[in-house]
Amino acid sequence: MTSKQTLVVAIAVAALTIAFLPGLAVAMEHVVGDDKGWALDFNYTAWAEANQFVIGDTLVFEYGIAGHDVVEVGGPDFLACNQPENAVVWSSGEDRVALHKAGPRWFFCSTDQHCERGMKLKITVLETAPPAPQPKPPLVAPPPSSPAGKLGACLGEAAAVVTALAVAMLVL
Numbered sequence: 075m076t077s078k079q080t081l082v083v084a085i086a087v088a089a090l091t092i093a094f095l096p097g098l099a100v101a102m103e104h105v106v107g108d109d110k111g112w113a114l115d116f117n118y119t120a121w122a123e124a125n126q127f128v129i130g131d132t133l134v135f136e137y138g139i140a141g142h143d144v145v146e147v148g149g150p151d152f153l154a155c156n157q158p159e160n161a162v163v164w165s166s167g168e169d170r171v172a173l174h175k176a177g178p179r180w181f182f183c184s185t186d187q188h189c190e191r192g193m194k195l196k197i198t199v200l201e202t203a204p205p206a207p208q209p210k211p212p213l214v215a216p217p218p219s220s221p222a223g224k225l226g227a228c229l230g231e232a233a234a235v236v237t238a239l240a241v242a243m244l245v246l
């Protein structure tokens with residue numbers, strides 16, 4: 075292949091990737107509490123509601139090891155801030171917890187009364203990411219769930235790829 079052909083192929087691959095990117099799952103790392111990390115005086119219920127957790131994602135708990143830890147428990151122990159003998163405990167200060175199955179997970183800090191004071195996190199891990207909200211289709215268009223709607227969406231993506239290729243050919 076000439077270098078020009080190589081470039082065209084590279085651009086085509088890039089255009090295809092961008093066109094179909096929304097359909098690809100990207101594993102996410104969630105730093106618990108964002109900038110605040112794993113700490114007192116933070117609403118982890120609100121934080122969990124503002125985030126989406128999908129199988130393959132990772133939770134990262136960041137905190138000073140002198141003051142905190144991370145304990146994983148079941149639902150009733152979570153409600154009672156109770157740490158059973160067999161609970162899994164993380165204490166590195168930078169704990170990475172892989173979310174490898176769907177369903178709820180419960181964590182709290184076992185230091186003093188930190189759990190009672192709200193240093194506790196419940197998340198629900200989803201099987202797959204829910205579809206991103208789509209812009210409302212015009213009234214005349216068929217509903218997106220119908221075969222015609224899907225075809226339309228595919229044609230739209232195909233048109234984007236063809237346009238990108240045409241631009242690439244013109245530029246080269």
Ligand SMILES: *[C@@H]1O[C@H](CO)[C@@H](O)[C@H](O)[C@H]1NC(C)=O
Pocket residue numbers: 117119120123192
């Ligand atoms: C934390 O946020 C949740 C959800 O927004 C809210 O229902 C709850 O009252 C808050 N808790 C505190 C202690 O502010």
Ligand SMILES: [Cu+2]
Pocket residue numbers: 113114141142143183184185188193
């Ligand atoms: Cu703590």
